[in-house]
Amino acid sequence: MSSDEIREKYLKFFEERGHARIEPSPLVLENDPTTLFTSAGMQPLVPYLKGEPHPKGKRLVDIQPSFRTVDIDEVGDNRHLTFFEMLGNWSLGDYFKKDQLEWCLEFFIEELGLAKDKLWVSVFEGTKEVPKDTESTEVWKSLGIPEDRIFYYGVKENWWSRRGTPEAMPTGEIGGPDSEVFFEFDIPHDPKFGEKCHPNCNCGRFIEIGNSVFIQYQKKGDGTLSELPQKNVDFGGGVERIAAAVNNTPDIFQTDIFKPTIAKLEEETKNKYGEAEEKDRRFRVIADHLRAAVAIASEGVYPSNKQQGYILRRLIRRAALNLQKLSKASALSLSEEVTKSLTEKEETATLIGEEVGKFEKALKKGEAMVKGHPKLDPFDLYQSYGIPYEVSEELFHDAGRALTEKDKKDFEEKLAKHQKLSRELSAGVFKGGLADTSREVVRLHTATHLIHAALRKILGEHVSQKGSNITSERLRFDFSHPEKLSEEEIKKIEDLVNEQIEKDLQVSFEEKTYDEASQEGALAFFGEKYGKKVKMYTIGDFSKEVCGGPHVKSTSEIGHVKIIKQEKLGAGVVRIYATIEVK
Incomplete structure (x- = not known):
């Protein structure tokens, strides 16, 4: 089953159950300084989750392009992405746990053809303030999920808000317990990840394919949680991970979403995906980062040293570095060919190509600098050539010197100090671009x-x-x-x-x-x-x-x-x- 079929089946399934299809939000929310990118489908719906009436009603469905900066360093394995598409359905004070979990399971089994005995679930174990979610457990059991495939987890795994756990939520933030669905692959458990395997184990046997969040709490000024006026459902399921489950491949880069890019990389670099883990990691970084870069650049973001532009620059440069490691050919020519396969927008491909070209020149100087100066600081590379810390890590690693958490902390402190000084100097010269008020x-x-x-x-x-x-x-x-x-x-x-x-x-x-x-x-x-x-x-x-x-x-x-x-x-x-x- 293709990813396009999954998307269309999902929208149709929930429209038949009274949900209004809404337009996805832009990846870059205009004039919103509180966030760099849309990272979840619920982000634009916060006012309605708090009780404001939505113009299209209480049942909504969409597919939201999303980007999460926290996953940049995780990309390289067979399941992490920075840019992804999220299937989403919402109940704004309408149906709750019973209907949501029934429909969730029905969609996975009846529409997508997943075997019930391959599905495992997790529920919230509760805290002193929020009770154990026995209601979801009883619903799952009534739907035929046996008790030995229902696992309880705490706030780190089964609580969702934009800021994480209840303790991390700022005043006014909304969130709640969640119940996740996992698909089981035919992969034996690796004991190095623990004696017993479970849905949140990192051995690769399980992949999360859907999360039903029950948004019913709001953080108060005194640090406690209060019940919202309405109980909401916020479901999110990654298209890429669902496609992996439907096609029974634990590697999302082997789904139809990424196969054309991987094939193009194989053709251009003369390497074969699936033969060596280190090369596979580079394939995945390039495929994810260029796909994400195209999505971000298509929304009017340009590479820079600030905000979204800095993230875009990091993605392009990290992809370019890995291209260079995969092939002796120019990273510029390689990136141009791969980018053209991802977008028909000539200006987007040109923008990415120009950034790769600039980076190639900086990289050659940076590599020579790392090899010639054993005591070199990553911040020196940033100041001299604009090389981000993440790329410096690769350069130092290749030169036989692994950077530590202390190196990263020192870099961040120096960068913050540098930016503060730049702002102060700018403020001393002019305010808002004005040299005087004549x-x-x-x-x-x-x-x-x-x-x-x-x-x-x-x-x-x-x-x-x-x-x-x-x-x-x-x-x-x-x-x-x-x-x-x-x-x-x-x-x-x-x-x-x-x-x-x-x-x-x-x-x-x-x-x-x-x-x-x-x-x-x-x-x-x-x-x-x-x-x-x-x-x-x-x-x-x-x-x-x-x-x-x-x-x-x-x-x-x-x-x-x-x-x-x-x-x-x-x-x-x-x-x-x-x-x-x-x-």
């Missing part, structure tokens, strides 16, 4: 807002601000875009900006919370730290941005805007310079 600078600052809006209207909504600097003579604006602007595009942008200036649009601002401004469609400089209240500046019906100001009162005060220069800063970032001529 009349010329204020005009240019307002012109920057018009240019930002015009770029998005002419080039597309993938454009976002990456940086700016303004002096009394000119403005400099960095933005996300795969290539330099054509003369025609520059003229269109200039004409659109100057058209708004001639309209004499009024410039006004309101104080709002960041969330309120975001909901109204205000643009924000991603990565900027905003307080509880922000200023939302509006220029007619043309531009709306979160900004500290200052600005002119009407656009007619600005003058004529002229773009005088442009530069390509690297993969996916363009810099333009502009001046104004006051009439």
